[in-house]
Amino acid sequence: MLATQYEGNKTFTVFEKEIEAPAAGEVRIKVAYVGVCGTDVHIYHGMMDKRVNIPETIGHEMSGVIDALGDGVTGYEVGDKVVVRPLDDRLAQPSDKGFNHVCEKLKFIGIDSPGAMQEYWNVPAFTLHKLKAETDLKLAALIEPLSVATHDVRMSGLKAGETAVVLGGGPIGLLVAMVAKETGADVIVSEVNETRIAKAKELGLDAVNPIKVDLIDYVRNKTENRLADVVFEVAGVQPALDTMTEVAGIRGRIVMVAIHGEKKPVDLFKFFWKELKLIGARVYEKEDYEKSIALITANEIPFEKMITDVQPLSNIQQVFGNIDSNPDGMKVLMDCQQ
Incomplete structure (x- = not known):
């Protein structure tokens, strides 16, 4: 499989690695598209080097299809279209008052742990939201920022x-x-x-x-x-x-x-x-994701006009360089299967 890594100093590498089986409680996703977020650009500029575990695969605005299920995963099948709500709240404490999306020890997947800018991505099943079969996966890559x-x-x-x-x-x-x-x-x-x-x-x-x-x-x-x-x-x-x-x-x-x-x-x-x-207002909760999925599925708002470019994953270095030189752009998607 093809994967990318942020190496620091405004540098990404593209490389091949073995496809990994999902661990218990995880699914493997064949990633379709990943949106480039403003946070990703901050990472590229080195502004988050103390937080990101360099070298690291980044990316969290994504859509894809389940490719394999780990032991114990229920409610999903291979072939399901999904998006990931990239919040790992497993360290939530009673002092967080149940607002796990802003819990003190929240980990953001794709920043604090490996992200979606790769052909296949293993993630905890609890982060998934299922999409309808007819959902356009390009538009679905907008669900994370839309949920904000x-x-x-x-x-x-x-x-x-x-x-x-x-x-x-x-x-x-x-x-x-x-x-x-x-x-x-x-x-x-x-x-x-x-x-x-x-x-x-x-x-x-x-x-x-x-x-x-x-x-x-x-x-x-x-x-x-x-x-x-x-x-x-x-x-x-x-x-x-x-x-x-x-x-x-x-x-x-x-x-x-x-x-x-x-x-x-x-x-x-x-x-x-x-x-x-x-x-x-910080990130999102489950109901915000469900609202965004409903808006994307209804296809009544011209969200497609927010997508200004789609590039193959192998062009990641060029994509980030172009974003720096083209502040007018809106949403660039990486095609992870090209």
Whole structure:
């Protein structure tokens, strides 16, 4: 089988190795497609070298077909189409209060342990979600990042008829916007990259460039001065933090989607003055995966427009290099069977 490894120093290797039988409680998946995530790009840049066990096979946004079952695995058959929810919560403690997706000792498969950028991948069966036979495996590779979005929207409590502003029109931002729109909300995307603004409009979303248009006035005009009921901060930059408390209306909810590795200034007075709520949202839970699978299966939202390129697994070094030089791209998939 063909496999890849991150070697450090912006380097991947492609090599052949023996196909391994799944251990007890595991399944072997013939991997179809793997999406390149922003976290994977951080790994490529060396930003997670202290966490990743180099050399390591990475990748966690995937789809595939069960190829073999380990001892004790029930409920699945060879040939089933599946995706993996890449959270290993086997070290969860009572102090985690049952929220195992954010448990203190959570391990993220594909970062803390070997991932999907290989032809065959052995994973614990408890991570699997079964797909319908007719599911498009290219679209199914979007289920993991889509589940981030469904979790974010669920945590926000967004309802039909409310107004949501999404700060940041990258892959996760646009997925959040599409899920928010699916709930029946009015959605506005704020993004400075014109190519991404065009992509948002192609997806049927209202999108504006806050450098060219006063976002606060734009939202005021759209909402009869009520401003946003929900704000999703997805950009991860200081201007978005400055904007989120301005664009939120009275008793607005702000969902922190972006990861801020350092302390940042936030206008806490606005939380007092408008009775705002700040909501943290991290990865996803089982119900978010099931919601995403239902959205992909229904095929009513143009998720296929999020896929900007598909490359064979053997091109992994070129793919990561191209992502660095092409920030306009959305979702690149690796074809693990080419």
